Amino acid sequence: MKTMITMVRSLAAVAALAIASPAFAAGAKVEIDYQDWSFAGPFGYYDRAQLQRGFKVYVENCSACHALSRVAFRNLAEDGGPSFTEDQAKAIAADYTVVDGPDDFGDMYDRPAILADRFPSPFPNENAARAANNGAYPPDFSLLAKARAPQRGFPGFVFDIFTQYQENGPDYIYSLLTGYVDPPEGVEVPVGQYYNHSFLAGEFISMAPPLFEEAVEYTDGTPMTVENYARDVSAFMMWAAEPHLEDRKKIGFRVMLFLIVFAGMLYFTKKKIWRDVEH
Structure with missing residues (x-):
């Protein structure tokens, strides 16, 4: 009984911390625009055409500042x-x-x-990168889709276990790239910064809006809009951060299928062995 009380108290403390802490509060400071990704869910896969478009956006719009050093x-x-x-x-x-x-x-x-x-870095070192970007250090794109994944907080992360939601990284990147808006009335944006309602570290960001209409030429008929650019490059960054996602999901499905079959075999084996034994 004492152990059960201790466990309940511990769970209550964790829940209280999740609710109270802004680091874990879902959407406390950022506005996330949730997208429908092909790689979502247990049977998710990467859209090859989207990855190629996203790579094109990275090369032509992002590679001058952001490295891709792990790819x-x-x-x-x-x-x-x-x-x-x-x-x-x-x-x-x-x-x-x-x-x-x-x-x-x-x-x-x-x-x-x-x-x-x-992929080589566009700058020889961090100091050179900061000097070229008004003191801000452009993060490496290799793992950004995992590293910049805001926590959903309690009780959101509980529901995520059942819905298998794992796309908070690309959702956040997409929201950030499309989150440049005019500041609310009375809000003064510091010199050299821009207002972005989806920026995880606050409303002001040093990166200028990187995307604009028809910035990158698509040759497959996809509309050349900021939203499509942001969605494609976010998907590409997800692949860069987790290149073996498809294999992981295929193995996971096979393992679950095996466990279901194995559990059924154990059940019927047990029934057969103990069928003549009174309980």
Whole structure:
């Protein structure tokens, strides 16, 4: 009885903390625009065309400031990703220059990137990145879809267990990219910053609105709108953060199917063995 009381008190404390703490409060400071993603749910998958469009948005609109340092060029041609051909991935890599070495004289040198290389950072170091962005440090895009996933808080995260909602990262990124609006009356935006009602760290953000209508040319007929750009690049960032999502979900389904069949076999085996034994 004492143990049960202790457990109840602990659960109550956790619930109170989840409700009271702004770090866990669902939507306490940000407005999240929830999207319908192809990779959501137990049977989710990446839309290859969307990933390719998102990569195009990243290259033409985001790569000048944001690194993608954990993604190798070969990943673009691997199963479960954007599904570029190997030749296409090689052509993409050839557009980049990476630092290699040392050579026979002990010097570092530049060379065209190959499939084994990772995307090089647009800046040599953090100080250079801050100097080029008014003191703000542009985060690496590799894991951002996981690292910038605001917690839903209590009781939201309880429902997420049953709905299998795991897309708070791309939902937040999409909301941030489309969240640039005029500030409310009486709100003064600091110099060098912009008003964004979906920014996790507050209403003011140092990044200028990165997307605008027809900023990137789509060749597959998809409307060239800010919303589509934001949705496509968010999906691409989700893939960068979790490139094996499809395999994970396929394995998870097979494991659950096996456990269901195995449990049924155990049940009927037990019934057969103990059918003549009185209980």
